[in-house]
Amino acid sequence: MLLQRLEALPVGSFHYKLLVITGLGWLFDAMDTGLIAFVLPVLGKEWGLSAGQMGAIGSIGLVGMAIGAVIAGSIADKFGRKAVFSATVILYSIATGLCAVSWSYESLLIFRFFVGFGLGGELPVAATLMSEYAPTNLRGRFIVLLESFWGVGWIAAACIAYLFIPVYGWHYAFIIGALPAIYVFFIRLHMPESVRYLLSKGKVEEAQKIVDDLEMRLGVKYTGDLKATADDVPTEKPKLKDLWSGKYLARTIMLWIVWFGIVYSYYGIFTWLPAIVYQQGFAFVKTFEYVLLITFAQLPGYFCAAWLVDKLGRKYTLSLFLCMSGVASYFFGQAQSAE
Incomplete structure (x- = not known):
């Protein structure tokens, strides 16, 4: 069967190339999300924004991400992962560029919403595409490595803030954030469409060609049935309500709770950390230095998790890092100085 051939492919240059292509999307997403965290202290002072207005600017993008994630998933099932990835x-990118020319608090809110909408739409599509091509025995590792690009993106945002905002102002940070639009040309050239998506749309020959090409590039000679069979083509379309059926109910609830806690604490800390440190009396440049150091600490965690996830399993790796994060967060809250 076609899907069995896809699952049986050995890890090769194709998988790492796809990891880089989708990972760059995550990197640019994180860079864009991180930019607003570093811009807020400067923007708040320049525009004389209240705490409530700064909170709205920092949060409106997350609202857009939530809506974009829900809508983009359905659109990707209809038009394909590759097309939606490129569109988002x-x-x-365009919305970020428009943030650079914002003329008022209200206009910035609108542009940040669309930034979030695009970011939220891109993230799950990239993760889905990577998981569909990653070998079963190493799927966890590839997904964690994909998410490690998020940490690199925050580092990029911190570097942009450190090097450009003090010298050129916050406008240039957003202009740089618009550059990922150029990256779409590489997506169109080097990213394949999802085989499962093609099969679901009855495009069997196109799916067959992708798998044939991958086997040839990876030096695989499949000895079984080379043609797609009826088992490859899904007969029943999954529905959102299936997540709340008896089979998935417990894991859905637990994953929603865990993911809510992770996102709540992560964005709560990283979005507001530059502003909090600045409010403690540190200069802009010093603030960026501290946050950049903390951001770098994400990378060892990602790489360690990528190694452990296929050794200990998803559940135990997640539990271990959640416990470590809880302990570290407690001591972070008790800190009396930036040092």
């Missing part, structure tokens, strides 16, 4: 990258 263009959307948040």
Whole structure:
């Protein structure tokens, strides 16, 4: 069967190339999300924004991400992962560029919403595409490595803030954030469409060609049935309500709770950390230095998790890092100085 051949492919240059292509999307997403965290202290002072207004600017993008994630998933099932991935990258790039020319608090809110909408739409599509091509025995590792690009993106945002905002102002940070639109050309050239998506749309020959090409590039000679069979083509379309059926109910609830806690604490800390440190009396440049150091600490965690996830399993690796994060967060809250 076609899907069995896809699952049986050995890890090769194709998988790492796809990891880089989708990972760059995550990197640009994180860079864009991180930019607003570093811009807020400067923007708040320049525009004389209240705490409530700064909170709205920092949060409106997350609202857009929530809506974009829900809508983009359905659209990707209809038009394909590749097309939606490209469209969302263009959307948040253009919206970020428009943030640079914002003329008022209200206009910035609108542009940040569309930035979030594009970001939220791109993230799950990239992760889905990577998981569909990653070998079963190493799927966890590839997904964690994909998410490690998020940490690199925050580092990029911190570097942009450190090097450009003090010298050129916050406008240039957003202009740089618009550059990922150019990346779409590489997506169109080097990213394959999802085989499962093609099969679901009855495009069997196109799916067959992708698998044939991959086997040839990876030096695989499949000895079984080379043709797609009826088992490859899904007969029943999954529905959102299936997540709340008896089979998935417990894991859905637990994953929603865990993911809510992770996102709540992560964005709560990283979005507001530059502003909090600045409010403690540190200069802009010093603030960026501290946050950049903390951001770098994410990378060892990602790489360690990528190694452990296929050794200990998803559940135990997640539990271990959640416990470590809880302990570290407690002591972070008790800190009396930036040092």
